[in-house]
Every structure is written in structure tokens, then in C-alpha cells.
Amino acid sequence: MKKPNFFHFKKNNQKLDRLLKILKVVLWGDTVAQKITHFYVYLILIGAILLYLPISLEKIPPINAKSKIISEDYFDPIRSSSLFNAKIGGFINLDWIKQLQNNPNRFFKIPNHQNLYLVQDVISRAFKIVEVHDYTFWDAIFTAVSAFSDTGLSTVVIRSTYTVFGQVVILLLIQIGGIGFVVIAFLIWKLFRFRVRDESAFSKSIMLQAERGNSKLGGTADTIVVAVVFILIVEIIYAIFYSFYFNFVPAYEQQTLAASSQANDPLTFLASQITVNSTVPIFVNHSPYAIWAGIFNSISAMNNAGFDILGSGSLSAYRNDIHALFLIIVASEFFIGGIGYPVIFEIYEHIKHKKTMPENSVKLRYSIFAKLTLISSLIITTVGFILINSIELTARNGSVAIIRTIAQAAGENKLSLINNFNANTDQLTHAIYGNHPLFNQVWNNLFISFSTRSAGYSTIANDLYTDQTKTVILIMMFIGASPSSTAGGIRTTTLAVMLIAIWSKLRGYKTVRIFKRTIPKNTVNDAFIITIMMAIWLLISALIASLSIDAEQPDAHLTFIDVLYEFSSAFGTVGLSTGAAALVTSIVPTTLIMMMILMIVGQLGVSTTILAAIRKNPRGNTFVYPYEDIKIG
Template sequence: MPARRKVNNIFKNFKKFFLNISNLQIILITYLVVVLLGTCFLLLPISQKPGVNISFIDILFTVASAFSDTGLTTRVTVETWTDFGQAVIAILILIGGIGIFALKVWIINVIFRKSISITSRNILEKERSSSKTSDLKKTIKISVTFLFITILVATFILWLIFYFEKGNFILQEVSDKEGVIKVRDFSQYDPHGNVLLSFKAAVFHSISAINNAGFDILSDASLSPYYSVYSIQIVFIILLVIGGVGFPVIYDVLQYISHKIRKRTDFHFSLFTKISCVSYLLVFLTGLILTFIFELTNSNPMNLWNNNNPELGSKGDRIMCMVFHVFSTRNAGFTTLDTNITTFLDSTLIIFAIMMFIGSAPSSTAGGIRTTTLAIIIVAIWNRIRGINEVRMFRRKISQDNVFSSFIVLAISIFIILLSSLICFTSLDTMWGSASSKELTFADIFYDVCSAFGTTGLSTGLTSSLNTGSKLTLILTMFIGQLGISSTILVWRKNNFKNNYSYIEEDIIIG
């Protein structure tokens, strides 16, 4: 009897837990289950190439990076995973970028033509950070359909480009003192003239680019074999922007085009679209201007602009490289610069890190604090300086709750970045790791941590040298960046009726 009573109590506790579980907790648990399933698939021998010896923590890191649409890797994707393993990664990227519950709603509503339950709608609202539940189903339906159409179109275009364009897959590794020390040959992965290989590359990179994932199956240096091929870079930039602006913006733009075609004038962009697009553009332009200032005016003979290595091409190629990387910091993770040849200045890396920390729009594939959060904080500070106690944008007042939440998100995000950076310092050879303390600076570590938090994927090469504790830290950082600070905090929140009272207010001196 005692044993049966104990079993009954366990079942009652499980039942109580599932009955009281919140929508955010459902999302969190579902995400964890997907990561575990993805890890199980990549553990299979069919996923790994013969002779590959990869640890469980590296597999978990890869799955977390793919599902969070980050792109940071501890192993070279094309050399580690078979076609099946690469397909698993592509699927994780897709469901992580669009959203599990968004995909579920799209499949039920578009393919099977059935309505969704109120519970599913509420969960979707939390997953996509939407406040307009009434338009949510229509937004998902139209936006996800548009994304899939864009993937198909981009796949066809990239298929042609990969097939006809000849990339440089013989990559050099250069030492500042000794010159060329070895050649890395990735010509076996060159899709030029190969119908099947170019098609596979087109499908994988279309999914990876539109979801701002940063994974590639070309080499160990991302898109660097196509450093001088502008057509590929332009296609990628278009996909990165579409994936980074968010579902509400995509929906608004498509509705605007529809109204223009029908010659109707009763359309107005939502406040979210206005703030998101303006802040996205301003962050990009600010980053681009600062990058040009730092890179074009310095006298360092080894940096991108002044380096005499012929692999870096013309001045036009170098400017395009800078432009592409500024776009890539908006959560993309692709690079056209082989860091074994040269890299950007530390000052430029800090600018890139800050841009990755900011991220792109909510309800998108982006991580970071999000552009709308930054916009509210900047306007709030500026208005406070001018003696205005309200935050007003585009003739609308932003609620005090939104303003307060924005500052909370910023504070917690800075704390996470600093803590994660300190933990990653343990990977240096001066502590408990193998990463060279002579080659890696604070800017390199800060850069990779911001990349993880912003789910971007750009790296200075640090991730391959991380110890287990640092890898677990970045996995958690990527997960928080994917789910969002607000959702990460709210998932643990409980209603505490004991605190429904207030004390007498008193001012204190602050900084």
C-alpha cells in the first residue's frame, strides 16, 4: 500500500505540474526536447562522416547553435557531417528560425485548412512576442508562406550561381612573421559545374541565410571562397534582411503592396513596423560609418584595408567585404573574410560585437536585446534629458511598462555578456584551457560571446578552443538569445498575492 500511495502521489504531482504549466514554460520545455532530439540524431553514425571523432558536448553545441540560428561551431560542418547530418542541421535551423508553434499553426491553417485552438494561439503569441492576438494567425499565415516562397526562389537563383560561378576553394593560411605556412584544400566541396552539389548548397544556404543562421557547407571559412563574387553576397544580404525584420514587418509590407496594387489609400504601417525598420536602418548605418572610419583611416599594414595580400582583391572587394560584414552582424553569421589571412581591427570587432548584442527585430530569427528595445531606451534617455517624462514615438505614447522592461532587458543582457565573457576566459592557456592567450584578446572573447547572445555566429576562431564549461556557457547564452530575455525572465514568474501592497515612497540620491 505505501508503495502504491507513493506512485499515486508522483502521478498527482506530475498532473499538478502539467495543469499549472504556463505557455512560456511549454515553449521552453518544447525547445529543450527539440534540442535533445536533434542531439540524438547527430549522435547516429549515419550523421557523422567516417573517421570523425566528436564529443557529446560538441554535438550538443552544434544542435543548440543550429536550433538557435546562431552558426557558431566547434567543428567544420562540411568536414564533420554527412548529407543526412547536414539535413538534420538544416531542419533545426528552419524550425528554430520560424518557430515550432508558428510552423504548427501554418501547417494546420494553410495545409489542412483547420482553425487553431485558443491555447495554441496564446502559445504562439508568446513564442513570436506578439501583442496583437487578433491579427496573429493572419500574420503567421502570410509571413511564413512568403518566407517559404522566398526560400524556393533563392534556392533557384543560388543554384544557378553556385553552378556557374567558380569560387576559390584553395585557401591559404598566413602567419604574420613566417608568411604562408599551409594550404587548405576544399575543392572537393566546390559546387561549380556539379548539378547535385550546387543544388544541395543552394537549398542549405537559402534556409541558413533567411533564418540568419550562419551555417555553411562550403569550407572552414564560411563564404570566403566567394570573396569577390558579388552576386552571391547580394542574394545573401537580401535573405538576411528579410529574415531579420520580423513577421509583423513582412506582413505590413505585403499588405502595403497589396493596397497599392488595388489602388487603396486606407493603409497605415503599424507602430512596430515603423520603429523596427527605422532602428534597423540606423543601427546598420551607424555601424557602417564607424567601420569605414576605423578601417579606412588606420595605418596598420596587416589589417584588411592596408594588407598587400593579393587574396584580398581590389579596394572595391574590401569595401564590399566591410558592407557585407555589417549586414552580417544583424544576426546573420556569414563571413567572406578568411581570418587566417587577415582580420578587422579590435576597434571594429567591438563595433561588430555591439551590433550583434543589439540584434534585429522581435518576432524574427534574431537574438540580442532587439532593435525596438534599443529604440525605446534611446528615446527615453533623450526625452529625460529634455525634461519630457513620456516616451513618444511616431505620435504614439509608449507605456511605462514597456520602457521599464526595456531597461531591465538591457541590464540583464549586459550582466549575461560580462559573466559569459569571464567564464570563457577560463579557456585561455593561462588558466584551464588551450586557447592561446597571446593570440586572443578581450575583444575576441567579447566578440564571440556577443555573437552567441545575438545568435549571430560570427567568430574569431575561439569556439574550437573552448573548454567544456565555456561551451556550456555559450549554449545557455545562445538559448537565452533565441528565447529572449523577457521570456527567460517571465518563464519563472509566479503570481505572488502576498506582495499586493505598497510602502511609503521616499526619494534617495542616485548617480
């Protein structure tokens, strides 16, 4: 009998070990960054599957297929609908409304058009025209990624496409993504006091620090607990406020302005992006749905997600006059969510120290991170507001001047507007910007400056902004908010470190210094690497997507700036959109995947994902090659 070959057996075992190691990396991850990324991917897939189930989707025609609503327009039966006129032209037949009221499915297919339906809202009983398309798994996974990364980009109208169950799934993804899956697992572990080995506890601390933690490993657990408790309390307080506000303060469903079938005309397209109040009260007004809308809005705003269930116009119904207070309160909530867990913890520690310690005790000092975070956030927001406001109020094609242009075109019969709006500029201005146009214009510009920090809420269609304003906004979205927060981007501290490093170099300093401290050289290098690498990635991604859209949809009113704006919004996990996301979804899955990867990288952070994945300890790091200078600049 032949004896087994020991070396052959050992060789097979080595192959099996290598295979198991590869499977471990692929399915579970080897490093901390890989494990966190794997957790995110698995939860996103679970969320996408849930959002693809029939229980998550409203019954939209055709009933036997999965469908989505990509746009909607409310109207009064005696008035016209801009969405209807833009697609077909003419007026809505009142007989259709009678047929709709006799239809148990609440949908009436408009003759001679494949995708348009007349609908009676099940809550408000108001009439609207909706545009329906097929709902695919790409829509489900894109929405899941956007919700879990707290981005807010969407290819559907959330309120009209998803049932309450689907909206709950989205809200859970937002909350888990905002707090952090590892953080939630740690809190459960801490709550039930599971006994684990010291190695496991240490591993959890490292993962917490990578996801949402402090720069100091020892303070990570306390930081997490304090920040999460604070965030949940704030969410409850804001949810109560929103619920009362939605219920008692009047607001109206939005109706788009253009009423022309000249879809290829640029001015008509811009007019079709402007919304005005319809005669229909918004569905949450004097309704129990105000409670659910308040909860949804609070969690979404705190996590800088930008999702809402108010309709296709985001917060457009609340942009003017008495709603100024509402907008600033919303902005305050997503500002809190964007400053980061470590900063929240430090503020808590200072308040606690001030209350418990005697007056002559040693004062606690804020860390360099906290100081840099707060100062850079305020400076970026302020500079952005000044630039946006200056451009939009003075530019010939700004969002203010465009109203005069539209009114003039309507007066010359070059453009048709709904509801008998004519060449009266004042009438049109008041319809769009309320009773105090200048104040509301400035206030909306201030709100969008805060929203670019990663919130994603908007009160004005992003298409109306000039290319100069879009450039300012996309830069602010690229920067994002603070590290270890619910927001994305390269982070405010990254920009601050770069600017300080440039200033130090110009001044001839040998080190990068701030607040009487020296920033490590590796941190400075990482700041430049992160910024340059992500800027190149964004430009290439936007270029590919722009070429794809031009090839497949030549009539789409999207410039390269618009597409770059969309990708910057994805990386900054902001959610402000020019409509490119919906086109990318229906055209090229490859660019859609690129956008989804950007969302995940933006949420987790470049340091936690890309740099951690590609960095390895080089074998030759024990010696240095001879130096040789190279002429640059």
C-alpha cells in the same frame, strides 16, 4: 478491522498532486514560455542524437571512432600547405600523395603527427590537409543548439564532418528553429482543420504570439500564415539563384597564407587566418552539388543561421570582384529574414490594400512597431558600416594595414608565406582583395555590417579585425535584429525604446513618445532590464570562459575581447567567430553550456524566456510602501 484514516489518505493525495505538478512543470511546462522552451529542448536533444549517429558522420580516421575535422587547407601538389607548415614545417612529400591515391579510405596519416591527414576530396578530387579530432556528444549537441537557434557557431567543418544525412538534419533544425516549432504545429493543425475546443485554440494563439506573433493577439494567426508562405517562396527563389550561381560562376577553394611553423608568433597567427584562392575550383562549380549547396545556403540565409557547406572559410571564396552582386543578394535575403513576421505581414497588407481598394479610400498606416523596426535596423546597419569602414581603412593595425605589415615581415624573412608570396605588397593585396582592392575592402565591410544583424556569414577572418572593430561588431551582435524574426539579441526595438526614453528624460517629457504615440512605462522598464541583465550575463560568462582558456590553452591567441565577441555572437544568434567556441568545447563543458543557453535565450527572446520564467505576481501588490528618495549619480 481498523478503518482507513481519511485525513491520512487526503494528505497522501496532496503529496501526489504536488509531485505530479512538479513533474508537469519539469517535463512539459506550466506557462506558455515554459512550454515553448520545453519544445525547443526536446527537439534539440532529438537533433543532437541524430547528429551523433554514424549515419550523420563522414568516415574520418580512425574509422572505428567518431571524428571531426576542425580545419582544412587545399593545396596544389607542387605548392606548399600552410596548415602542414604551421604544424610541422617543410614540404609535403609527393610519395604521400601516391600512397593516398592507393588508399581506399581517401585518408593518409602524415607521419610524426597525431592529428594531421592528407586527403583527396571525394567530389573535386583535389588534395587537402585536414586536422582531425575526436567527435563527442558535446559537439553534436552544440551543433544542434546552434542550428535550432539559427546561430551558426560550430566546432567542426560542416561540409567535411557531416554526411548529406547529417547536413539534412542540420538544415531541418535551422528551418524549424527559424519558422518556429509552435508555428509549424499550428500550420499543420490549420491545414488539416483539426477540431479542438475553444480553450485549446485560444492557448495556441497565445503560444503563437509569444513565439513569432503580432503584438495584437487577434492578428497573430494571419500574420503567421502570410509570413511563412512568403518566407518559403523567397527561399525557393533564392535557392534557384544560388544553385545557378554556384554552378556557373567560377570560384576557388581557399588556402591559408602563412607557411611558417612559428605558431606562437602573433603575426604568423594573423597570416594563418588570411585566405587566398588556391588553384582548385570550388567543389560546387560545374557540379550537381550546386543544387544542394543552393538549397542549403538559401534556407540558412533566410533564417539568419550562418551555416554553409562551402568549407571552413564561410563565403571567403566569393568576396572579391565579380562576386560583389552575390554578396549583396545574400545580404538582402538575411535582411528580409531579420525584419520579423509582423513587419512582413504589414507590408503585405499595404500592397494588398493598394491593389484592391480605390485610390480615394482611407490609407492604411504602418504600426509604430513596423516603423521603429525598419528605421532602427537601417540606422544601426548604417552607423555600424561607417564605424567599421573608418576603423579598418585608417587604423595602423586594421585589416588593410596588416597586409603591408605581413608583406614587410616576409621581405625581412621574419615570416614565411605560401606560393612564393614575398615582400611585394601589391601582389599580396591583389591575392587577398582581388583586382579592385579598395572597392572590395569597402564592400566586405558593408557585408559584415549586414551580417552582424544575426546572419553570421563572413568573408574575412574575424581575427583580422582590430579590437575597436570587434567592439563595434559585438555591440551590433548584442543588439541583434527585430522581434518575432529568425534573429536574436536584445532586438533593435529594445535599443530604440531605450534611446527614445533617454532623449525624453533629457528633454523633460513626462512620458516616452514617438510618432504621436506614448510607449507604456512597463515596456520602457523592460527594455532597460533586458539590456542591463543580458550585458551583465555576457560579461560574467566571457570572463569565466576567458580565465578557463588562459589556464588550459595559454598559447591561444584569444583576448578577452575575442571571447566576449564569441558570447555576444551566441546571444545574438549570429555565428561570427574568433575560434573561441572550438576551444571552449574541448576545455570546459560548463562554459559551453552557458553559451548554448545564451543561444536559446537569444532565439526565443529574453521576454519569452527569462522574464516570463522569473516573474510572479507578488502577494503584496495591492498596496504601496511610502516613497523615499535616494541620491544617485
